Amino acid sequence: MTKRATSPINEPREMRYIIVLPDGVSDVPIPELGGKTPLEVAKHPNMDWIAREGLTGWAHTIPKGFAPGSDVGCMSVFGYDPRKYHTGRAPLEAAAMGVTLKADQVAFRCNTLTVQDGVMVDHSADHITTDESAQLIDAVSQRLSCNGVQFYAGVSYRHIAVVNGPDFADVQCTPPHDILGKPIEAYLPTGPGADMLNQAMRDSVGLLKDHPVNQRRVLEGKRPATMLWFWGQGTATALPSFQSAYGKRAACISAVDIVRGIGRLAGFEMVKVPGITGYFDTNYRGKAEHALKALDGGCDLVLVHIESTDEAGHMGDAKKKVQAIEDVDRLVVGTLLDGLKSRGAFGIMVVCDHPTSTPLRTHVADAVPFAIYATKGRKDAICAYNETAVKQSTQRLEHGFELMSFFLSLGS
Ligand SMILES: [Zn+2]
Incomplete structure (x- = not known):
């Protein structure tokens, strides 16, 4: 046998x-x-x-x-x-989204979030949907007065913005979830490149204000995404x-x-x-x-x-x-x-x-x-x-x- x-x-x-x-x-x-x-x-x-x-x-x-x-x-x-x-948070998220960074580029995390009366109310805009967010990012990126910022819409409130110039890696930014309930004034970007970022954030307020997506959210009792917020930047890793x-x-x-x-x-x-x-x-x-x-x-x-x-x-x-x-x-x-x-x-x-x-x-x-x-x-x-x-x-x-x-x- x-x-x-x-x-x-x-x-x-x-x-x-x-x-x-x-x-x-x-x-x-x-x-x-x-x-x-x-x-x-x-x-x-x-x-x-x-x-x-x-x-x-x-x-x-x-x-x-x-x-x-x-x-x-x-x-x-x-x-x-x-x-x-x-090297930073955003380059990792960019990698997940299939965004490849060039050596002289810096990726920022960009939130669609809720600031009301100058206070950081919600870093997620009530967990805005991916689809709604994508429409807002699209509207902002088409009309933002600062050139050279490329936006990539991600999941819910989490997006990526890519800027040219490695100096942006050294700007001081604040994670929005760290300042919930606080006035944002003291936490806006400072340092190299901060002017351009602050300008873009300010512009976004006007561009998002009466967007149909936000109007609908308010009617539904949900928080609108009133602003873009940049943070977590870094170069490629x-x-x-x-x-x-x-x-x-x-x-x-x-x-x-x-x-x-x-x-x-x-x-x-x-x-x-x-x-x-x-x-x-x-x-x-x-x-x-x-x-x-x-x-x-x-x-x-x-x-x-x-x-x-x-x-x-x-x-x-x-x-x-x-x-x-x-x-x-x-x-x-x-x-x-x-x-x-x-x-x-x-x-x-x-x-x-x-x-x-x-x-x-x-x-x-x-x-x-x-x-x-x-x-x-x-x-x-x-x-x-x-x-x-x-x-x-x-x-x-x-x-x-x-x-x-x-x-x-x-x-x-
Ligand atoms: Zn967390």
Whole structure:
């Protein structure tokens, strides 16, 4: 009798890896939540399972001297040192949109947002739709008095403006979500090239004022996009491919250009998922299902980014953040764990790019908690994924970008 060939099922299987990145999920104690953080209050049994069965710790994703944004924090989580590769936020978003920058060009992030009576009311103009925004950007770009600014309309309120002249890289700009509720006067661009930017921002007010899109929004009880706002600029950047740096074929799922841009520059495959929005109505379960599909298609690692947790923080809405965490846990992490457990050896990590303080309604630069489970991997005594529980961990990575190697080194 001939011996049967060993079934592939009995051969040791390569580890498959998933990173779940709920943007800005880490937070500070909130009086409204009884002095607890949203992660402490939310029920997230699947994240807790990862912490209980695996290892937890802290990672400094924002190097000293860097502003705590998703551009910097996500670059660290992707495994790239921002001190080496970060030239600005906008070049990463431009990459996601397929906009290639020339060496002497500077890309700015350009928001369609709401300023009323000189106060920054909403950095997103009530999460204006992509279609409405595109019409506004089109109207402004046709009639702006400053020449040489090229606009590229993006998702919802997030657009790119490209200007010629590398000096623009040094202008001082302010992220609009950092000055919610404040008068804008003290936060307008200053330094080289600021005059032109200020002119364009001022012009945009007149051009947007009576635009039919805004008139309709007001009638519908939604905030109009009253102004363009430039920030987050930088020159072109290049990242070594993830395959060459880490020896893994990787894919990325995100509705947000900044994350997709880093992924694209690092050679991640972009997985399309229907119905993902970067907001509370996103297709959470679809993200998990498509991540599993990408693993089945031969990817070694899939990074799944979810934006809603960060958005709730910017809204200053603790309850919404708790709800977003519970949705991520049940629909993303739960679906992933169910799928992974039937697929052999795996590693899964939950981590965020930066904490988003709900009381401050913006990002902070503190270290972020992570939890990693890996088949046959190490285990610590910590049983929950939240700031207080993980405080007991002695695992601390001073350079957040080293978390990727750490994660990939765990398990069988
Ligand atoms: Zn944010």
